[in-house]
Amino acid sequence: MREGQTTVIRREDYAAPAYWIDSVELTFDLDPAKTRVLNKMRLRRNPEVAAQALKLDGEELNLARVLVNGQGTSFKTEGDQLVLENLPTVTDAFDLEIFTTCAPEKNSKLMGLYVSQGTFFTQCEAEGFRRITYFLDRPDVMASYTVTLRADKKKYPVLLSNGNLVEQGDLDGGRHYAKWVDPHKKPCYLFALVAGQLVAREQRIKARNGREHLLQVYVRPGDLDKTEHAMNSLMASIAWDEARFKLPLDLDRFMIVATSDFNMGAMENKGLNVFNTKFVLASQATATDVDYANIESVVGHEYFHNWTGNRVTCRDWFQLSLKEGLTVFRDQEFSMDLAGEASARAVKRIEDVRVLRTAQFPEDAGPMAHPVRPDSYIEINNFYTVTVYEKGSEVVRMQQTLTSREGFAKGMALYFQRHDGQAVTCDDFAQAIADANPSSELARLLPQFKRWYSQAGTPQVAARGHYDAAAQRYTLTLTQSCPPTPGQAEKLPFVIPVALGLLYADGLEIPGSARTVVLSDAQTEVVFEGVASEPVPSLLRGFSAPVVLRYDYSDAELLTLLAHDSDPFNRWEAGQRLALKRALATIASGATEQPLDAAYLDAMRAVLRHPQLDAAFKELVLTLPSETYIAEQLEVVDPQRVHAVREAMRGQLALELREDWAWAYEQHHDTGAYRPDAVSSGRRALAGLALAMLCLAARETGDVVWPGKTYQRFKDAGNMTDRFNALAALVQSGHALARDALQRFHALFKNEALVLDKWFALQAGASDRGGDVLPAVKQLMKHPDFTLKNPNRARSLIFSYCSANPGAFHRADAAGYVYWSERVLELDALNPQVAARLARALDRWKKLAEPYRHAAREAIARVAAKPDLSNDVREVVSRALA
Ligand code: 0A1
Numbered sequence: 001m002r003e004g005q006t007t008v009i010r011r012e013d014y015a016a017p018a019y020w021i022d023s024v025e026l027t028f029d030l031d032p033a034k035t036r037v038l039n040k041m042r043l044r045r046n047p048e049v050a051a052q053a054l055k056l057d058g059e060e061l062n063l064a065r066v067l068v069n070g071q072g073t074s075f076k077t078e079g080d081q082l083v084l085e086n087l088p089t090v091t092d093a094f095d096l097e098i099f100t101t102c103a104p105e106k107n108s109k110l111m112g113l114y115v116s117q118g119t120f121f122t123q124c125e126a127e128g129f130r131r132i133t134y135f136l137d138r139p140d141v142m143a144s145y146t147v148t149l150r151a152d153k154k155k156y157p158v159l160l161s162n163g164n165l166v167e168q169g170d171l172d173g174g175r176h177y178a179k180w181v182d183p184h185k186k187p188c189y190l191f192a193l194v195a196g197q198l199v200a201r202e203q204r205i206k207a208r209n210g211r212e213h214l215l216q217v218y219v220r221p222g223d224l225d226k227t228e229h230a231m232n233s234l235m236a237s238i239a240w241d242e243a244r245f246k247l248p249l250d251l252d253r254f255m256i257v258a259t260s261d262f263n264m265g266a267m268e269n270k271g272l273n274v275f276n277t278k279f280v281l282a283s284q285a286t287a288t289d290v291d292y293a294n295i296e297s298v299v300g301h302e303y304f305h306n307w308t309g310n311r312v313t314c315r316d317w318f319q320l321s322l323k324e325g326l327t328v329f330r331d332q333e334f335s336m337d338l339a340g341e342a343s344a345r346a347v348k349r350i351e352d353v354r355v356l357r358t359a360q361f362p363e364d365a366g367p368m369a370h371p372v373r374p375d376s377y378i379e380i381n382n383f384y385t386v387t388v389y390e391k392g393s394e395v396v397r398m399q400q401t402l403t404s405r406e407g408f409a410k411g412m413a414l415y416f417q418r419h420d421g422q423a424v425t426c427d428d429f430a431q432a433i434a435d436a437n438p439s440s441e442l443a444r445l446l447p448q449f450k451r452w453y454s455q456a457g458t459p460q461v462a463a464r465g466h467y468d469a470a471a472q473r474y475t476l477t478l479t480q481s482c483p484p485t486p487g488q489a490e491k492l493p494f495v496i497p498v499a500l501g502l503l504y505a506d507g508l509e510i511p512g513s514a515r516t517v518v519l520s521d522a523q524t525e526v527v528f529e530g531v532a533s534e535p536v537p538s539l540l541r542g543f544s545a546p547v548v549l550r551y552d553y554s555d556a557e558l559l560t561l562l563a564h565d566s567d568p569f570n571r572w573e574a575g576q577r578l579a580l581k582r583a584l585a586t587i588a589s590g591a592t593e594q595p596l597d598a599a600y601l602d603a604m605r606a607v608l609r610h611p612q613l614d615a616a617f618k619e620l621v622l623t624l625p626s627e628t629y630i631a632e633q634l635e636v637v638d639p640q641r642v643h644a645v646r647e648a649m650r651g652q653l654a655l656e657l658r659e660d661w662a663w664a665y666e667q668h669h670d671t672g673a674y675r676p677d678a679v680s681s682g683r684r685a686l687a688g689l690a691l692a693m694l695c696l697a698a699r700e701t702g703d704v705v706w707p708g709k710t711y712q713r714f715k716d717a718g719n720m721t722d723r724f725n726a727l728a729a730l731v732q733s734g735h736a737l738a739r740d741a742l743q744r745f746h747a748l749f750k751n752e753a754l755v756l757d758k759w760f761a762l763q764a765g766a767s768d769r770g771g772d773v774l775p776a777v778k779q780l781m782k783h784p785d786f787t788l789k790n791p792n793r794a795r796s797l798i799f800s801y802c803s804a805n806p807g808a809f810h811r812a813d814a815a816g817y818v819y820w821s822e823r824v825l826e827l828d829a830l831n832p833q834v835a836a837r838l839a840r841a842l843d844r845w846k847k848l849a850e851p852y853r854h855a856a857r858e859a860i861a862r863v864a865a866k867p868d869l870s871n872d873v874r875e876v877v878s879r880a881l882a
């Protein structure tokens with residue numbers, strides 16, 4: 001709705017609902033143009049709250065009838081709410097019947113009931129249920145649902161909703177019906193229905209406790225051959241939750257349905273998860289290793305919500321991280337446990353930290369910074385953020401670190417014992433973990449620990465070491481601070497677990513030095529006795545807290561850590577710091593030539609040729625820090641300069657190590673029959689990086705052999721990972737063969753929407769050479785396969801350019817920003833949620849150097865000047881300008 005009511009919702013204003021809804025009987029007559037919804041509720045006044053009118057939420061609904069206990073009643077509307085004043089005053093239950101209609105085919109926001117390729121879907125989190133019927137649309141109102149779906153049998157042969165199918169049959173006029181009963185009470189954001197022409201992969205399983213379950217993955221006919229991996233991931237998720245947390249599946253039937261029109265990744269509706277096709281469909285011909293890994297983790301994530309989110313849900317939306325931070329933590333642990341060995345676990349940890357540092361740290365330093373548990377919002381959709389999800393997961397991870405793996409599992413058990421079936425807060429969660437571990441550091445420091453939920457901003461931990469040779473004593477001083485964020489000028493000290501150890505200069509770990517120091521004061525000293533020579537500190541091992549660690553490492557120290565640290569995360573981190581030092585020095589120097597020195601190149605060669613290290617780990621070490629991450633280290637950012645320097649570094653790494661890259665490619669490119677496991681995908685990743693480097697080097701040397709081999713590889717590849725890596729190597733090096741390869745790729749996959757998304761994204765994300773990317777993006781907008789209406793497609797072209805390609809987006813002529821503002825406005829008229837995400841591409845404009853800064857501000861102001869913006873986009877741009 002475009003009412004433009006910009007009400008600020010505040011956490012401190014939470015009040016329990018004036019009414020409870022015990023049960024809901026919904027009857028849908030599904031029709032794309034006009035769907036009729038009959039909603040019969042049984043309500044009770046909440047005796048703990050003063051008697052007051054019942055105010056039901058509704059949005060874009062046509063109201064036809066309201067009956068109380070079967071009788072017509074007076075009602076009024078206030079804004080979007082339906083207000084009933086003359087209700088029974090006694091606290092006895094009463095019936096309320098509401099009849100409305102809505103127009104699913106006109107629903108381009110993809111919230112509430114909508115149509116995607118002729119199939120009906122719903123999306124109710126956070127506040128979409130009010131677009132289906134009038135309701136108390138808030139997560140602390142939990143009801144039992146009975147749902148009857150009626151629709152044309154030919155067009156909509158499959159009729160699904162939450163829970164168990166209890167009845168189905170034919171109706172007059174070619175219609176049929178299905179009746180579903182959900183045995184579990186739930187908040188309305190977990191309601192779902194799906195109706196259309198779908199087919200399912202089915203699997204019957206028997207759980208550890210002997211209970212039998214039917215698992216189904218529903219897709220469009222023709223996609224069934226791409227559902228095996230999703231089904232395997234679902235079975236692995238079920239087994240993992242039973243084994244690690246003793247949490248069984250509580251339903252007879254568990255369904256996943258894929259749709260190509262979806263605003264987010266997937267949704268955990270009770271027993272009926274709805275997924276973006278991107279996170280379900282995979283075949284070796286169409287999906288990359290990264291896609292396979294993402295499917296595993298998203299299937300896991302949604303499945304794990306069944307306990308962390310659905311059985312125990314959020315009291316209000318400020319508590320979103322209660323379910324999201326915890327469930328991300330669970331899906332990360334799941335993927336790590338499936339990865340197997342310590343080194344594969346470390347690879348997953350590095351990938352997760354990379355996301356946190358390149359996406360969440362900037363958010364925490366920008367205009368949209370908010371605590372893991374926010375204090376206020378205008379549009380809740382804007383708070384499905386990396387802070388609530390990824391930082392929230394780190395906050396849960398620290399609770400595990402402070403209580404041990406077993407202690408944390410005990411805490412989870414207590415959490416469910418106390419709160420199963422309830423809608424609770426982040427405080428309730430932390431309290432349960434602490435109470436189950438009374439002698440832990442978490443229990444000792446709980447009130448202070450909870451500042452992680454209330455204070456925004458990324459804390460900084462500065463470390464200084466002092467070695468006293470005479471006393472053989474090493475003293476480490478750790479100091480913490482946290483920069484101000486909007487609305488929070490001063491911060492109090494956090495509880496920060498810092499895992500660390502000491503190495504001698506020859507790389508040997510000093511016995512007994514490894515420990516986890518829990519920093520709770522502004523400053524702490526850690527003293528190590530019996531240290532024979534000046535040590536190298538390995539700090540924040542495994543990234544034990546979501547902080548910026550400042551320590552003035554010398555190159556020699558970093559080289560020692562890179563070569564010898566027993567902690568693989570810090571080995572990788574040492575390599576990143578070496579690269580970052582060079583990037584920053586070169587950016588500051590004003591020159592661009594030869595940013596890399598022999599010491600760095602030799603170290604990288606040693607990692608690449610290392611006989612013991614895993615291929616996946618090598619690929620991570622040999623990938624330079626991203627432009628975004630480099631930019632975050634600077635006070636004032638010239639994105640063109642950052643891009644030029646990083647490209648120069650990549651070029652040099654390619655050229656100087658070209659024989660090593662050739663060796664690496666030959667050693668790793670053959671991975672046998674396709675399997676998406678950690679080892680073979682690691683080998684493909686390294687081979688892919690090697691090809692990219694060899695094509696880049698060929699630009700300098702004039703070599704035609706490697707680009708030719710790459711093109712051949714592109715044509716012959718037996719799987720999408722190898723094919724796409726080869727294509728990307730040609731595109732990213734700007735080779736003449738790229739054009740033809742792109743055309744062939746399109747021709748091969750013109751009927752595979754998810755592959756076309758990759759095709760668009762690759763071109764929009766290409767390394768900019770003389771400003772050539774923006775014209776290409778504009779041209780691609782005219783491509784017959786492009787549509788703004790499909791979020792995946794819009795993201796693949798527009799977001800890949802505006803949000804993921806800084807070197808091409810930030811143009812001195814401001815054309816990138818103009819393009820951005822036009823797309824934000826255009827998208828806002830269709831789908832505000834997607835538009836608001838795009839609006840965030842300029843979050844960090846205040847850091848930009850001129851002329852970018854001024855031009856970016858103007859572009860944001862242009863968007864803000866539009867009078868009928870959605871609340872979603874309005875909130876983002878007004879915070880950016882504040
Ligand atoms: N709860 C989902 C995320 C989600 C949130 C809002 C949505 O509306 C379009 C969709 C999905 C999750 O964490 O997976």
Ligand code: ZN
Nearest residue numbers: 301305324327
């Ligand atoms: Zn989630």
